[in-house]
Amino acid sequence: MNFAATLRIALLALRINKLRSALTMLGIIIGVAAVIVMIAVGNGAQARVEDQIRSLGSNIIMVLSGSMTSGGARGGSGSQPTITEDDAYALNREIDEIQAAAPSLRGSGQVVLGNTNWSTVFYGTSPEYLEVREWAVIEGRRFEQAEINGAGKVALLGQTVAKNLFGDASPIDQVVRVNKVPLTIIGLLDRKGQNMMGQDQDDIILMPLSTARKRVLGSSRFAAGRNVGSIMVKVKDGANMAEAEARMRELLRQRHRLQSGQDDDFYVRNLSEILQAQEASSRVMSLLLAAVASVSLLVGGIGIMNIMLVSVTERTREIGLRMAVGARARDILTQFLVEAVTLSLIGGAVGILFGVGGATAIAELAGWRTELSGGSIVLAAGFAGAIGIFFGYYPARKASRLLPIEALRYE
Amino acid sequence: MSEPLIRVEGLTKDYIMGSNVVPALRSVTLDIAPGEFVAVMGPSGSGKSTFMNLLGCLDHPSAGSYWLGGQEVSALSGDELAAIRNRKLGFVFQHFNLLARTSALDNVALPLLYGDIPAAERYPRAERRLSQIGLAERIDHHPSQLSGGQQQRVAIARALVNDPQLVLADEPTGALDSRTSVEIMALLQQLNREGITIVLVTHEHDVADFAGRIISFRDGKVIEDRPNAAKDAAAALL
Numbered sequence: 001m002n003f004a005a006t007l008r009i010a011l012l013a014l015r016i017n018k019l020r021s022a023l024t025m026l027g028i029i030i031g032v033a034a035v036i037v038m039i040a041v042g043n044g045a046q047a048r049v050e051d052q053i054r055s056l057g058s059n060i061i062m063v064l065s066g067s068m069t070s071g072g073a074r075g076g077s078g079s080q081p082t083i084t085e086d087d088a089y090a091l092n093r094e095i096d097e098i099q100a101a102a103p104s105l106r107g108s109g110q111v112v113l114g115n116t117n118w119s120t121v122f123y124g125t126s127p128e129y130l131e132v133r134e135w136a137v138i139e140g141r142r143f144e145q146a147e148i149n150g151a152g153k154v155a156l157l158g159q160t161v162a163k164n165l166f167g168d169a170s171p172i173d174q175v176v177r178v179n180k181v182p183l184t185i186i187g188l189l190d191r192k193g194q195n196m197m198g199q200d201q202d203d204i205i206l207m208p209l210s211t212a213r214k215r216v217l218g219s220s221r222f223a224a225g226r227n228v229g230s231i232m233v234k235v236k237d238g239a240n241m242a243e244a245e246a247r248m249r250e251l252l253r254q255r256h257r258l259q260s261g262q263d264d265d266f267y268v269r270n271l272s273e274i275l276q277a278q279e280a281s282s283r284v285m286s287l288l289l290a291a292v293a294s295v296s297l298l299v300g301g302i303g304i305m306n307i308m309l310v311s312v313t314e315r316t317r318e319i320g321l322r323m324a325v326g327a328r329a330r331d332i333l334t335q336f337l338v339e340a341v342t343l344s345l346i347g348g349a350v351g352i353l354f355g356v357g358g359a360t361a362i363a364e365l366a367g368w369r370t371e372l373s374g375g376s377i378v379l380a381a382g383f384a385g386a387i388g389i390f391f392g393y394y395p396a397r398k399a400s401r402l403l404p405i406e407a408l409r410y411e
Numbered sequence: 412m413s414e415p416l417i418r419v420e421g422l423t424k425d426y427i428m429g430s431n432v433v434p435a436l437r438s439v440t441l442d443i444a445p446g447e448f449v450a451v452m453g454p455s456g457s458g459k460s461t462f463m464n465l466l467g468c469l470d471h472p473s474a475g476s477y478w479l480g481g482q483e484v485s486a487l488s489g490d491e492l493a494a495i496r497n498r499k500l501g502f503v504f505q506h507f508n509l510l511a512r513t514s515a516l517d518n519v520a521l522p523l524l525y526g527d528i529p530a531a532e533r534y535p536r537a538e539r540r541l542s543q544i545g546l547a548e549r550i551d552h553h554p555s556q557l558s559g560g561q562q563q564r565v566a567i568a569r570a571l572v573n574d575p576q577l578v579l580a581d582e583p584t585g586a587l588d589s590r591t592s593v594e595i596m597a598l599l600q601q602l603n604r605e606g607i608t609i610v611l612v613t614h615e616h617d618v619a620d621f622a623g624r625i626i627s628f629r630d631g632k633v634i635e636d637r638p639n640a641a642k643d644a645a646a647a648l649l
Contacts, residue, residue, distance in 0.1 A: 005524050016512050321508040324469060325569070326497020326525035328490045404469045408504070 027300025032351025042286020124212020320407025340392020348384030
């Protein structure tokens, strides 16, 4: 018997019991849709973390001021400025694993341009900062050595600040006032997006460290001497991060003249590691979501088996008749298998539509990031077909093994 | 006498019920010639249904041989028996056994589907058989839209569509009123006159009386095998 005829018989049988077929498919529809939506949500979360890693830069270690103990009283973290720009230069110079180390001083203030203004944060830093963050200047130029040494009145603008002050016009060579100090914009930074805390990384102004220290920050004690707020370090690709971290800690302890047994007066944070941990956990989460969704697909498959078993029992006489007029065991097996696979494939197709729709709706309504992948759709469809075969086989085999006389006599 | 269409020798069937062996058919030997119209009679449990199932290649005998059209079929596999049923046999059942929600035409064409006959040939053949039994206008009707007599005629058309050597009818009038029964018997008689061999199982003497030979079973054995002056069903309708 040819396949087209088998398919027609199967479709006819499904049409005869429309409601039952639809309800059976519902299990598969929900299962497939759930798998697609869950994979899309999981992938979205993962993609978000990956974007953050990309925007932070890779292999980043932060050094922050720690607490200082004076007269037995221990201050909280960052209570004292303990690290200096010379620490940064020493790290850069003395540790092979380090590609670049950028000291930075952070401040916030009002940026004024003519009659508009904007409140933002600014960083006084060295040119290595752009290298560490893998941040490109898309318009204009970087700092020149003379500007770094001589507290040049220049600044690089983040996209958000540029947008708010200049709209779509070019900010290059314009003069803005940061805390009343006039700075000439020499470059525009590339867009970075949000960081892992959800902060806008483009809402920023960069200026030479000396400019921030001498001209903009004024009397803050963090800006006094050669203190800096933090040092951002980029470890070379392929170098051992843990070893680099240990050597940094050792060097800083030496430089700060800490006795063994004394606590560090600085913090070393491996930001890349934190993000990687977050990525790993979001990967586990998306696997978990997909696994839970697969359970509903499995339940849908069992639903198909259940209905096919009922159907075989109900149609015992029909099977007997088909055998009497010449159907072989494998014709009966094929017919019921095709019915089960047809149910699951149609269910799968509808499920894909619902899944794609659901993922889009979640992105629109809940504002979550979802990523639909062709792979997950193919996977879900293939899985649905496989479930049809797997759960349809037992009832179909049962049908094909009926004895013609007993099937014909069945009441 | 020509080569018999059916020859059974020592045909035996035992059913195993738990530890008991229940003999249903005990060493039956007989011949049926082509073109005969045979009625098989007997009370319940006499073995007549078992005999029919064996003739219809629906079951394997426990012992003995069965030649159908010169071919020994008692030792064939399930698939080979399916092929024999498909090409050489036609079945008519008491409860018609038509596929529900399927047109008369599709019902009649069903055996051809399993015989790998191409669709272009299937439907003209099925249509020809339906018009032969006077249901040309009903080819698109589903069984539920047909009377009992019409349904049985569709079933007869289905039994004939593969040009079988033998039609086996198991109580074909059992679910019909007496006038419709006679109509069906008239149709079978007409087909028999056209050369088709028919074996009919019945427990009604009135129905058996339309056949040309009556074989009676009791306790798994043939107790009587006699020719019968067949009553003309067409005349009985007048």
